[in-house]
Amino acid sequence: MTVTITAFERSPDRGRGLSRDTRVRWALEEVGQPYEVRLVSFEALKEPAHLALHPFGQIPTYEEGDLALFETGSIVLHIAERHAGLLPKEANARARAITWMFAAVNTVEPPILDLAIARIQEGDKPWRAERMPLVEQRLRERLGQLSPRLGEAEWLDGAFSAGDLMMISVLLRLKPSGIHEEFPNISAYLARGEARPAYQRAFAAQRAVFEASQSAGS
Amino acid sequence: MTVTITAFERSPDRGRGLSRDTRVRWALEEVGQPYEVRLVSFEALKEPAHLALHPFGQIPTYEEGDLALFETGSIVLHIAERHAGLLPKEANARARAITWMFAAVNTVEPPILDLAIARIQEGDKPWRAERMPLVEQRLRERLGQLSPRLGEAEWLDGAFSAGDLMMISVLLRLKPSGIHEEFPNISAYLARGEARPAYQRAFAAQRAVFEASQSAGS
Numbered sequence: 057m058t059v060t061i062t063a064f065e066r067s068p069d070r071g072r073g074l075s076r077d078t079r080v081r082w083a084l085e086e087v088g089q090p091y092e093v094r095l096v097s098f099e100a101l102k103e104p105a106h107l108a109l110h111p112f113g114q115i116p117t118y119e120e121g122d123l124a125l126f127e128t129g130s131i132v133l134h135i136a137e138r139h140a141g142l143l144p145k146e147a148n149a150r151a152r153a154i155t156w157m158f159a160a161v162n163t164v165e166p167p168i169l170d171l172a173i174a175r176i177q178e179g180d181k182p183w184r185a186e187r188m189p190l191v192e193q194r195l196r197e198r199l200g201q202l203s204p205r206l207g208e209a210e211w212l213d214g215a216f217s218a219g220d221l222m223m224i225s226v227l228l229r230l231k232p233s234g235i236h237e238e239f240p241n242i243s244a245y246l247a248r249g250e251a252r253p254a255y256q257r258a259f260a261a262q263r264a265v266f267e268a269s270q271s272a273g274s
Numbered sequence: 275m276t277v278t279i280t281a282f283e284r285s286p287d288r289g290r291g292l293s294r295d296t297r298v299r300w301a302l303e304e305v306g307q308p309y310e311v312r313l314v315s316f317e318a319l320k321e322p323a324h325l326a327l328h329p330f331g332q333i334p335t336y337e338e339g340d341l342a343l344f345e346t347g348s349i350v351l352h353i354a355e356r357h358a359g360l361l362p363k364e365a366n367a368r369a370r371a372i373t374w375m376f377a378a379v380n381t382v383e384p385p386i387l388d389l390a391i392a393r394i395q396e397g398d399k400p401w402r403a404e405r406m407p408l409v410e411q412r413l414r415e416r417l418g419q420l421s422p423r424l425g426e427a428e429w430l431d432g433a434f435s436a437g438d439l440m441m442i443s444v445l446l447r448l449k450p451s452g453i454h455e456e457f458p459n460i461s462a463y464l465a466r467g468e469a470r471p472a473y474q475r476a477f478a479a480q481r482a483v484f485e486a487s488q489s490a491g492s
Binding site: 190198 | 325329330331332340341343344345346347348349351352366369370372373375376377379380381383384387388391395396399400401404405408412416419420422423
């Protein structure tokens with residue numbers, strides 16, 4: 057059955073792989089599932105046709121026959137449940153991998169998003185300079201808890217899983233800030249993720265969309 | 275097999291049901307799974323024994339034989355997968371219910387937490403008054419997207435599911451602010467959740483912990 061995802065027609069990150077479609081592309085590449093991409097303009101995100109697929113007006117969405125999903129965690133879990141390679145077969149290890157998926161989106165991503173909000177959405181506000189250390193401190197505290205748990209392991213819990221895919225995807229959003237470099241084992245973990253051939257293919261595919269939008273000259 | 279969860283010895287919300295153990299208690303009550311509770315002090319949360327169970331030093335955790343989990347989304351999904359009553363049997367409906375679980379923790383909870391951070395952690399900061407409208411605006415935007423999707427339906431997608439359990443749990447954290455009351459259908463949705471006998475039992479159980487800590491007189 058054909059899988060179709062949505063992505064930004066013009067990605068705000070200018071093809072750096074930080075938009076959330078990259079997570080889904082990566083999962084599909086890991087399991088070898090071909091997919092089609094429908095590009096969506098910022099205007100179309102808020103229109104009824106897209107809101108029917110994604111009530112919060114974001115990308116990506118995932119369509120497969122009669123099934124329509126949103127939320128990258130849910131989409132990646134759906135892919136991981138239907139194909140081998142992203143979840144351990146043993147029940148307890150599988151539950152722990154799913155735990156890391158939730159930890160990525162519910163515990164690690166919020167302070168990373170707060171940093172983005174403080175830098176971009178509130179970047180021109182008078183409190184920016186005074187407030188930023190608090191925002192960075194909350195983020196460093198979270199990374200300072202993740203780092204010892206990861207230790208010198210290659211992945212979070214045994215073999216590479218959907219938990220690592222989500223955690224690495226979330227942490228990569230720190231790259232513009234450089235804060236991840238304060239935690240060498242986290243930096244090395246991100247580099248291992250980025251070195252995976254499936255990630256490379258996903259990155260190249262989203263990058264090609266940005267380059268096409270540029271050469272379209274508008 | 276005995277299920278043991280952790281909860282705050284002294285809940286910061288003073289027994290109002292807003293600590294995250296309530297979500298897990300609710301799920302266990304919905305499926306009729308008995309459980310034991312181990313209370314943890316604030317000091318013990320940061321000690322190695324607890325960090326081995328929960329790398330981010332929070333509650334709740336979930337132990338069942340050799341399995342140890344953290345993250346409420348993961349724990350509730352684990353319970354829902356092993357017992358009838360919290361996930362539809364039909365594959366597509368099941369995937370959509372899991373989508374709402376992720377939407378609760380990754381899309382709806384972050385702006386609710388930001389409001390709590392702005393009011394409590396940054397409540398004494400000089401930017402509080404000027405910044406608060408921005409924080410509330412981001413939250414109202416999210417609720418303003420959820421409200422039309424919910425419409426006049428009883429639950430988010432057909433029968434009550436783990437998706438509703440997570441979404442309602444997350445939204446209940448708005449009660450101290452009253453902002454949910456600006457969206458009557460969301461308020462009614464929360465009231466339907468709170469009226470469920472399983473929620474009532476979960477609420478009473480967490481409340482009893484608070485009351486015992488008070489009568490202990492310390």
